[in-house]
Amino acid sequence: MSVTAARGFTAAGIAAGIKENGGKDLAVVVNHGPSHAAAGVFTSNRVQAAPVHWSRQVLADGKVRAVVINSGGANACTGPKGIEDTYATAETTAGLLDVDTEDVAICSTGLIGVLLPVGRLLTGLETAMDRLSAAGGEDASRAIMTTDSVPKTSSVTREGWTIGGMAKGAGMLAPGLATMLVVLTTDAALDSDVLDKALRDATRLTFDRVDSDGCMSTNDTVLLLASGASEVTPEYAEFAAAVREVCDDLGQQLIRDAEGASKDIEIEVVGAASEDDAVEVGRSIARNNLLKCAIHGEDPNWGRVLSAIGTTKAAFDPNQLNVAINGVWVCKNGGVGEDRELVDMTDRAVRITVDLSAGTQSAILWTNDLTAAYVHENSEYSS
């Protein structure tokens, strides 16, 4: 069910003393092969953490032997010392596993602008290596949590091969990857080019369309590692669909655990002239604070949907916009539609459908409501 669901992988998750609360904060995932093909996608934020700089380099040759992830500190905006600490982490891991340093990817998550307690981290690595096991995925998924309230794992199994994965992320969830760390593993036998294509195809439609709070992280990383241990090479379409399924499941888990959220909002934009238009409109709605407050208050305030659509460059005629909330078309032809009193918003799941009446393309995005709990969580301590 987790990052060790596929054959050829072991993992561990331990408390290394990086988090002040003593919780698990260091995860290691090791690919025991025979193949070490890998692909990765990273945050499009131009301010990037040291581990992102490092892991981009590691992924350049499409090969990863191990991934080390720490919570308790993002190691972002930490200058040359931050790079040094990331390198030391990779080097120590490589020594312990007897692999090349350049095949060790690093991810960090936590507060920006604070140096990691690197001594404790390096000591922790030794402990983590002792605990590596094919049952270690669950511990690993706990060790990468920050403000997450639950660990997030997923897996799918097809004929002879499996994809497993874990994710973390609850705030600073936005596009160009929702803010998150994700490690996916598979025992399928595929080269890194195929992994890269499947991963990009999947993230484009899943993690890239999760926009919880419009804030983009400095540390986003999604990795896909293939051990080849199944000795099965699936068809591309089948493999890509499975990767997307796992990404979709993990993305939904991220939204459901978003900081302070009380409503999960699915925004479906149809009738768009292009998919880009549909995504732009969906994202504009997902980021509208006033609408997100209204949804929190179970108020089907479609005027706020229209005012959000109106800020985009998408093709549409304002007099041909239609909006449904939970299936009730409260806005027709840009004006008042069905009675808003008919909208039942008591469920946690809310579905907003926008018909731009401008074409045949569509997209789905996910967000959540804006609540006082989000404000509390993000104002009461640094994160």
Add this chain to the structure above:
Amino acid sequence: MSVTAARGFTAAGIAAGIKENGGKDLAVVVNHGPSHAAAGVFTSNRVQAAPVHWSRQVLADGKVRAVVINSGGANACTGPKGIEDTYATAETTAGLLDVDTEDVAICSTGLIGVLLPVGRLLTGLETAMDRLSAAGGEDASRAIMTTDSVPKTSSVTREGWTIGGMAKGAGMLAPGLATMLVVLTTDAALDSDVLDKALRDATRLTFDRVDSDGCMSTNDTVLLLASGASEVTPEYAEFAAAVREVCDDLGQQLIRDAEGASKDIEIEVVGAASEDDAVEVGRSIARNNLLKCAIHGEDPNWGRVLSAIGTTKAAFDPNQLNVAINGVWVCKNGGVGEDRELVDMTDRAVRITVDLSAGTQSAILWTNDLTAAYVHENSEYSS
């Protein structure tokens, strides 16, 4: 001090029964000339309310005799009936004042997607006309309030001439005009081209740089009416500076009254390669929910500033970014700077300075913190 500070203008503000709470909800401002030159700027939202469509047409010939503003309903997304109601308002006003219908500008503010009680509005116009007076500016400024907690007025007087104004706006405050209605009046003798240039120059640097919650309204309108009653024609530079001063003052009042806000945040971006870059960076920071929560919690979380900067296309090197919060350079060269414990955030006013180290251009934007009170105000009832 108000919209009737300049000679040649009368105003009134009455309760016409549009607002359910019985408060003042209908304002009229009349220009008695001798000149009726006018200029206007409107929301850049592509979904525009009926009164915006109408008033754009009215302003086309640079002439306005009267402005009617109602609160209690935005008359946006109201279809043909909405247009009809706006036209009826202009027509009735024109009849009562014996002016051309096409010289009556209309503004509306309130909930989107609800038809106005136009009968009550038209009846109210008669009452309002009876109450028009040179002392009516104060009442008018109260009649345009929605979630505003205080009326907002301003004026400046130069040698022989005056500019006065009023504004409303507390939520849905964002760019391409902060969400607001503003009426400015002057007794200076200037033609509409000069008014237009002065108004655009001023709004670009004031209202356009107020970004309270990133949400853009369907009804934004800023009007400048000149009566020429002073018979003084000031130099352009002097007049433009005075218009900007009034707009700046009203813009600051909008920010100070923003829904739920406990901190007024000034964001100064310096060292930019272009003014556009500075504005893009400032706006990105102003819209970062996580940062706005941190400021609410008096947490000088500069990492969230950097992650916001990183989402822009502005020219900068991440390793040369500097950030000061209330004068303490907590981030230097993209990394840890002065001790964040030195930052005193107890005052309501917070100043964030970003040095992009990429040029000599700069810009200042204003926003406020994100609070539980904002969520409550925008989730507990439709607005």
